[in-house]
Amino acid sequence: MVAKGAEQALSPQSLTDRITVTLREHIVGGKYAPGRQLPAGKDLAQAFGVSITVIREALSRLKADGLVASRQGKGVFVANDSKARPFRLVKSNGTRRALLEIFELRMGVEVQAASLAAKRRTARDLAVMTKHLKAMQPSPKSFDQALVADLAFHRAIAEATRNPLIVSFMEFLQPHLHESIALARSNSARRPETEIAAYQEHREIFEAIKAGDQRRARTAVRRVLDGSLRRLSEGGQLQADFGSRAAEYAPRRQVRSIRAKTASNKR
Amino acid sequence: MVAKGAEQALSPQSLTDRITVTLREHIVGGKYAPGRQLPAGKDLAQAFGVSITVIREALSRLKADGLVASRQGKGVFVANDSKARPFRLVKSNGTRRALLEIFELRMGVEVQAASLAAKRRTARDLAVMTKHLKAMQPSPKSFDQALVADLAFHRAIAEATRNPLIVSFMEFLQPHLHESIALARSNSARRPETEIAAYQEHREIFEAIKAGDQRRARTAVRRVLDGSLRRLSEGGQLQADFGSRAAEYAPRRQVRSIRAKTASNKR
DNA sequence: TCTTATCAGCTTATATGATAAGTCGGGTCT
DNA sequence: AGACCCGACTTATCATATAAGCTGATAAGA
Numbered sequence: 001m002v003a004k005g006a007e008q009a010l011s012p013q014s015l016t017d018r019i020t021v022t023l024r025e026h027i028v029g030g031k032y033a034p035g036r037q038l039p040a041g042k043d044l045a046q047a048f049g050v051s052i053t054v055i056r057e058a059l060s061r062l063k064a065d066g067l068v069a070s071r072q073g074k075g076v077f078v079a080n081d082s083k084a085r086p087f088r089l090v091k092s093n094g095t096r097r098a099l100l101e102i103f104e105l106r107m108g109v110e111v112q113a114a115s116l117a118a119k120r121r122t123a124r125d126l127a128v129m130t131k132h133l134k135a136m137q138p139s140p141k142s143f144d145q146a147l148v149a150d151l152a153f154h155r156a157i158a159e160a161t162r163n164p165l166i167v168s169f170m171e172f173l174q175p176h177l178h179e180s181i182a183l184a185r186s187n188s189a190r191r192p193e194t195e196i197a198a199y200q201e202h203r204e205i206f207e208a209i210k211a212g213d214q215r216r217a218r219t220a221v222r223r224v225l226d227g228s229l230r231r232l233s234e235g236g237q238l239q240a241d242f243g244s245r246a247a248e249y250a251p252r253r254q255v256r257s258i259r260a261k262t263a264s265n266k267r
Numbered sequence: 268m269v270a271k272g273a274e275q276a277l278s279p280q281s282l283t284d285r286i287t288v289t290l291r292e293h294i295v296g297g298k299y300a301p302g303r304q305l306p307a308g309k310d311l312a313q314a315f316g317v318s319i320t321v322i323r324e325a326l327s328r329l330k331a332d333g334l335v336a337s338r339q340g341k342g343v344f345v346a347n348d349s350k351a352r353p354f355r356l357v358k359s360n361g362t363r364r365a366l367l368e369i370f371e372l373r374m375g376v377e378v379q380a381a382s383l384a385a386k387r388r389t390a391r392d393l394a395v396m397t398k399h400l401k402a403m404q405p406s407p408k409s410f411d412q413a414l415v416a417d418l419a420f421h422r423a424i425a426e427a428t429r430n431p432l433i434v435s436f437m438e439f440l441q442p443h444l445h446e447s448i449a450l451a452r453s454n455s456a457r458r459p460e461t462e463i464a465a466y467q468e469h470r471e472i473f474e475a476i477k478a479g480d481q482r483r484a485r486t487a488v489r490r491v492l493d494g495s496l497r498r499l500s501e502g503g504q505l506q507a508d509f510g511s512r513a514a515e516y517a518p519r520r521q522v523r524s525i526r527a528k529t530a531s532n533k534r
Numbered sequence: 535t536c537t538t539a540t541c542a543g544c545t546t547a548t549a550t551g552a553t554a555a556g557t558c559g560g561g562t563c564t
Numbered sequence: 565a566g567a568c569c570c571g572a573c574t575t576a577t578c579a580t581a582t583a584a585g586c587t588g589a590t591a592a593g594a
Binding site for chain 2: 016020053056057060061064065081082083084085086087088089101102104105107108109110111112113116161163164165166168169172175176
């Protein structure tokens with residue numbers, strides 16, 4: 001059944017997963033000081049009661065995270081430079097609170113992006129923005145199209161900063177905001193006056209960037225996002241469901257097809 | 268030799284490293300659509316001409332990155348939910364350009380943090396800020412102490428936002444900014460008048476947050492960071508060296524203690 | 535006809551042993 | 565003393581083997 005599939009995807013932390021978590025905790029917890037050498041793979045395997053394979057895979061993950069570094073013939077060492085470590089959004093569990101936190105972080109970056117864009121935008125940037133802005137005009141053919149254009153417009157701003165870091169960070173944030181955006185729009189948008197207001201506000205951002213007015217650009221973005229934030233806050237509850245974990249790997253359907261196939265194959 | 272050690276740490280991308288990169292490119296490049304099943308480990312090993320061990324370690328890393336998900340008995344699938352993916356600052360190679368990019372990103376978050384802090388700060392937050400601000404007062408005992416207090420002050424602002432995401436993101440950014448901060452201060456700071464100005468500017472941030480004036484807080488932070496940015500831009504070149512890669516793992520000496528421990532543990 | 539049991543063939547997960555190669559220190563030989 | 569070698573460590577990689585989950589087909593039973 002579907003329930004079984006979901007349970008399946010959640011519970012079975014593999015042995016490697018658990019060992020990885022444990023090792024990571026030991027390292028960040030300070031059990032092994034930065035620069036220190038870890039026990040040899042063989043010893044770790046014995047200590048945890050698992051095979052060397054599991055230890056190797058766990059260490060490989062930590063190595064990919066920049067937490068440790070191994071050198072052939074010498075050993076595995078705790079990295080004392082934390083610059084390679086990635087930034088994760090683990091707590092994005094769909095809670096409204098989590099969404100608000102992400103949204104606030106996004107606002108800071110987006111305001112900064114608009115500010116920089118106002119200073120560095122080229123004619124080409126402005127042309128791209130204009131294109132997307134047009135697709136956002138009120139009463140568009142499809143609702144989704146306006147949303148896509150909205151995202152593309154903000155992305156164009158990011159690219160106009162000439163700062164690839166800001167671009168990639170906003171790309172990183174976007175999927176986490178996907179639900180909040182959908183919610184905010186479904187809450188109170190769809191009403192023509194809201195649509196028109198949204199268009200006007202975005203237009204104001206564009207004009208400020210075009211004019212090279214950094215402060216005005218910041219204010220305009222802040223106004224737009226404050227509006228979204230308000231719509232997000234006032235709406236109904238969230239977190240109800242956004243697809244069971246099992247739905248993420250595109251299973252389903254096979255159940256039916258299998259059954260159909262067995263039926264037809266019955267010969 | 269040292270040169271050999273450095274070369275050693277840079278070039279010898281392990282086989283697993285290369286396969287991981289290749290596989291990642293294939294996936295994000297769209298060779299395998301989200302939800303699609305990857306070829307079996309055995310086939311991948313044959314296709315790349317490596318052993319299954321290497322494939323497994325590579326897949327294990329991608330799995331830890333949320334790029335793929337494996338299910339025993341079924342296979343490995345490309346995850347179609349990108350929310351688990353981490354954010355990395357790979358290009359932080361010490362170039363001045365890279366530092367500026369990080370700095371600009373930081374500025375956006377920090378301005379937002381101050382803005383939120385002005386709205387949500389508690390009396391306790393203000394007390395903490397006051398403490399650090401005092402330690403920043405001109406002509407302090409030690410130069411380093413002022414720098415530490417500076418960082419602590421900004422951290423206190425982040426915590427006053429009540430947004431743990433902002434706190435952890437600034438923590439994530441900080442080691443990457445370490446060099447730029449040191450550079451900016453060594454460039455033109457140390458002069459009494461600069462120190463005094465920095466203190467006054469930070470004081471202004473505090474006052475704005477205390478007064479609950481969001482806009483003033485944003486402006487004040489922007490002024491401080493613009494100042495740092497200017498000092499960073501005008502100074503001498505960077506990127507010369509900040510410790511060879513080999514020095515990052517600080518081996519030596521501890522090796523002995525570990526060895527002694529394992530030796531004694533060998534029952 | 536329909537359901538159920540069983541089996542063969544896939545897959546990943548884990549374990550184990552072997553080989554290659556790098557590091558390090560001690561010992562030997564000159 | 566200095567150059568050299570050798571053995572004991574390490575990680576890296578490879579090759580198999582076993583266990584366990586999944587899938588589909590077939591056989592057995594109602």
